[in-house]
Amino acid sequence: MKNYITQHVKHNGAKLRKLFINGLRDMLWAEKNLIKALPKLARAATSDDLKVVFEIHLTETQQHINRLERVFRNIGEPAKTKKCTAMIGLINECSEIIESTEEYSSVRDWGLIFASQKVEHYEIASYGTLRTIANILRYSEVAELLQQTLDEEIQANTKLSDLADAYIYMEAVLD
Ligand SMILES: [Fe+2]
Structure with a gap:
């Protein structure tokens, strides 16, 4: 496997770099759009705990943008964006959840x-x-x-999982 990668990169380094730059541009677009979406999620959330998770991640997302800009400077490329169609779909899904659930309901938080x-x-x-x-x-x-940002994304996901576990417990107590 290692040999394969070494040989492969030898011949395709420039193409791999191009793929890498496109991937970075895709993420820069995604993060910039997430900055706009996260306050809406925080406003829509019913529980204060969930609001806080979104608010903290908003601050982190600004850091992710700054870090990506540092990455572009480091590799000597302009910090351009490339429309990320996957993120458009994911953000649309968040909006659909808000539209299709009741305000101040636990169902909305589950959806979010x-x-x-x-x-x-x-x-x-x-x-x-x-x-x-x-x-x-x-x-x-x-x-x-990139590892620093990855760690923060993993942490944010874990916080969401922990909240879901806590809600399961609360709903079980309510039953
Ligand atoms: Fe991020």
């Missing part, structure tokens, strides 16, 4: 957790692969920056 965990999983998959490609291309500083 459901939809926002999909967003986090998309980001986790993207940053994980981008970090690995950065390592292959020997951008070690960049790989470290």
Whole structure:
């Protein structure tokens, strides 16, 4: 496997770099749009705990944008965006949940957790692969920056899972 990667990169380094840059641009677009969506999710959430998770992640998302801009500077490329169609779909799903659930209901929070965990999983998959490609291309500083963001996305996802577990407990107590 290692030989395969080494040989492969030798011949396709420039193409892999292009794929890497496109992936970074895709994420920059995704994060910039998430900045607009997260306050809406926080406003729509019923429980204060869920509101706080969205608010904290909003601050982190601004950091993710700053880090991506540092990544672009580091590799000597302009910090351009590329429309991320996957994120459009995921954000639309969040809006649909808000439209189709009642205000101040626990069902809405379940829906928001459901939809926002999909967003986090998309980001986790993207940053994980981008970090690995950065390592292959020997951008070690960049790989470290992407790892930091990846860790925060994983943390955000864990907080959402923990909240879901807590809600399961509360609903069980209510029954
Ligand atoms: Fe992010």
